[in-house]
Amino acid sequence: MPLERKDVDQKYKWDLSVIYSDISAFNADYKLAEEKIAAFPRHEKTMTAGAEQLYSAIRDMYDIEELIEKLWHYASLHFSVDTSDNFYQALSAKVRSLAVKADGATWFVTPYILKLEDGKALAWITEYPKLETFRRFIEKTLREKPHTLSDECEKLMSGLGNCLGSHDEIRSIFANSDMRFGKIRDDEGKSVELTDANYGIYLRSADRRVRCAAFRMMYKTYGQFANTFATVLDGRIKEETTLAKTRKHKDSLTASTYKDEVTPEIYNSLIKAVEAGLAPLYDYYELKREVLGVDKLHLYDVYAPLVSELNTTYSYEEAVDEVLETVKIYGDEYYENLRAGLTERGWVDVYPTRGKRGGAFSSGGPGTEPYILLNYNGNYDDISTLAHEAGHSMHTWFSTHYNEPHNSSYRIFVAEVASTVNELLLAHRKLRECKSDEEKLYILNQLMETYKGTLYRQTMFASFEKKIHALCEKGEPLTAEVLNKQYYRLVKKYFGKDVACDKQIALEWARIPHFFSCFYVYKYATCISAASAIVKRIETEGAEYVGKYIDFLKCGDSKSPLDSLLVAGIDMRDPAVVTDAIEDFASSVAQFREIYSKKH
Numbered sequence: 215m216p217l218e219r220k221d222v223d224q225k226y227k228w229d230l231s232v233i234y235s236d237i238s239a240f241n242a243d244y245k246l247a248e249e250k251i252a253a254f255p256r257h258e259k260t261m262t263a264g265a266e267q268l269y270s271a272i273r274d275m276y277d278i279e280e281l282i283e284k285l286w287h288y289a290s291l292h293f294s295v296d297t298s299d300n301f302y303q304a305l306s307a308k309v310r311s312l313a314v315k316a317d318g319a320t321w322f323v324t325p326y327i328l329k330l331e332d333g334k335a336l337a338w339i340t341e342y343p344k345l346e347t348f349r350r351f352i353e354k355t356l357r358e359k360p361h362t363l364s365d366e367c368e369k370l371m372s373g374l375g376n377c378l379g380s381h382d383e384i385r386s387i388f389a390n391s392d393m394r395f396g397k398i399r400d401d402e403g404k405s406v407e408l409t410d411a412n413y414g415i416y417l418r419s420a421d422r423r424v425r426c427a428a429f430r431m432m433y434k435t436y437g438q439f440a441n442t443f444a445t446v447l448d449g450r451i452k453e454e455t456t457l458a459k460t461r462k463h464k465d466s467l468t469a470s471t472y473k474d475e476v477t478p479e480i481y482n483s484l485i486k487a488v489e490a491g492l493a494p495l496y497d498y499y500e501l502k503r504e505v506l507g508v509d510k511l512h513l514y515d516v517y518a519p520l521v522s523e524l525n526t527t528y529s530y531e532e533a534v535d536e537v538l539e540t541v542k543i544y545g546d547e548y549y550e551n552l553r554a555g556l557t558e559r560g561w562v563d564v565y566p567t568r569g570k571r572g573g574a575f576s577s578g579g580p581g582t583e584p585y586i587l588l589n590y591n592g593n594y595d596d597i598s599t600l601a602h603e604a605g606h607s608m609h610t611w612f613s614t615h616y617n618e619p620h621n622s623s624y625r626i627f628v629a630e631v632a633s634t635v636n637e638l639l640l641a642h643r644k645l646r647e648c649k650s651d652e653e654k655l656y657i658l659n660q661l662m663e664t665y666k667g668t669l670y671r672q673t674m675f676a677s678f679e680k681k682i683h684a685l686c687e688k689g690e691p692l693t694a695e696v697l698n699k700q701y702y703r704l705v706k707k708y709f710g711k712d713v714a715c716d717k718q719i720a721l722e723w724a725r726i727p728h729f730f731s732c733f734y735v736y737k738y739a740t741c742i743s744a745a746s747a748i749v750k751r752i753e754t755e756g757a758e759y760v761g762k763y764i765d766f767l768k769c770g771d772s773k774s775p776l777d778s779l780l781v782a783g784i785d786m787r788d789p790a791v792v793t794d795a796i797e798d799f800a801s802s803v804a805q806f807r808e809i810y811s812k813k814h
């Protein structure tokens with residue numbers, strides 16, 4: 215039975231009173247936001263009249279946005295610790311509709327800036343220094359100029375917005391509500407209903423019969439609907455490629471990376487570097503084969519655990535100590551603020567309680583603490599999760615303390631860097647310090663799985679996306695047959711000749727919802743690569759390098775993601791960044807093999 219919230223000591227719950235002391239303080243800000251939204255349309259006539267007027271419009275727009283963000287954190291964080299609480303559910307909905315109103319009221323800011331004569335907005339910054347603080351916003355807006363259409367077309371596009379983007383929803387409703395996967399026998403021989411949600415559990419079963427049954431049943435079902443999935447995916451990709459062309463981008467990959475403020479070269483160089491470093495991955499599968507003791511490794515074996523769960527459990531206080539010990543290397547400012555956050559300032563909601571959201575996340579911004587939600591159970595993975603979320607929170611902390619609010623929220627392209635750096639540093643430190651082989655094997659297994667899942671698998675996905683978008687752009691219909699062929703070709707490449715590539719895997723593309731978010735997943739792979747390169751420099755150069763890393767955390771959104779990584783000395787155009795991650799993975803495989811063979 216999960217704990218009741220009222221039975222948990224306050225010191226293990228987050229302190230949201232920092233955002234608003236009570237609901238009346240929330241209501242006062244809500245009212246203020248409503249008034250500001252109502253008054254905003256007055257800028258429509260004036261904002262392009264001069265530098266001061268432009269400043270005033272952008273200032274008001276950001277004031278509204280900051281209020282809404284604060285209101286949102288208060289309502290949504292309260293709701294996430296008790297999802298049965300109707301009061302906070304309604305409060306969250308209220309903030310969401312306020313945000314829609316704000317969008318409606320401020321719609322003209324971007325198009326009006328784009329309409330200014332070339333160079334005018336930037337000249338105004340020089341003329342009126344108060345505008346300097348919005349330089350990044352203005353420059354980001356102006357980047358869109360070559361991709362903006364006539365007023366009439368923009369109106370049409372915004373009207374079409376409502377009908378586009380439904381493919382993902384069709385896919386997920388079909389896969390999650392309508393599809394039935396049938397029954398398999400579990401580890402105890404009991405007949406159980408297979409679902410997309412429990413598939414992972416059976417694939418990780420120690421019993422090969424169960425893994426194989428789940429695998430076959432899953433793809434038998436997907437196979438029956440392959441044409442439907444292919445048609446929906448084809449529709450989604452046609453939509454993306456057409457929109458890219460309409461907005462005068464070379465292709466959909468260029469359009470997507472442009473949005474991330476990176477380039478197709480970075481995308482392509484990731485794929486190239488990872489595919490040049492597949493040998494350690496093949497070696498990992500060979501290690502898996504040896505440890506599992508099978509003649510040939512099948513695709514239903516690759517998630518089987520190599521080590522059993524550790525028996526050690528850790529109190530939350532011990533987990534905090536482990537994380538703090540790991541971050542000592544960053545110096546006092548990082549250490550002290552994280553220590554205070556985790557132990558005194560109520561950043562963390564620690565234990566699972568009835569109605570609380572599952573998993574873990576970090577959430578916060580200007581005007582709030584960088585809160586962390588955990589479902590802490592006391593095993594090693596939970597320490598690793600705390601280190602990860604603390605990385606997000608400290609990235610937010612530095613971003614908000616060293617930038618004005620509107621320049622503080624870092625981009626998705628770098629969002630998983632600070633969290634992964636912490637996770638890797640913790641694993642490396644534990645490997646150096648722990649005495650027991652069992653514990654070392656466990657940590658190495660976790661590291662290897664992280665690299666396999668985040669670096670290799672996401673890059674394989676990225677490579678698949680690139681291929682199918684290119685086919686679509688050449689006018690080739692993406693039928694189930696085409697998708698299966700392209701996917702299977704990549705699986706064979708990424709698993710190598712020694713793994714038995716069961717033909718059913720060709721259908722896996724149908725199970726991956728991320729392909730509907732077009733060119734999203736490569737960011738997981740670039741983030742772990744950047745993180746790995748940073749960890750290597752922290753470990754070899756120490757304090758001399760750490761300052762650069764902290765300066766990166768301070769960038770927030772004051773610079774483009776590539777420029778902020780350069781502050782940390784990481785050049786994403788250099789394939790060596792990816793190579794560092796591959797080396798760390800290869801070294802984990804070698805260490806695992808060494809310890810394992812000593813014992814067997």
Ligand SMILES: [Zn+2]
Nearest residue numbers: 602606630633
């Ligand atoms: Zn994360």
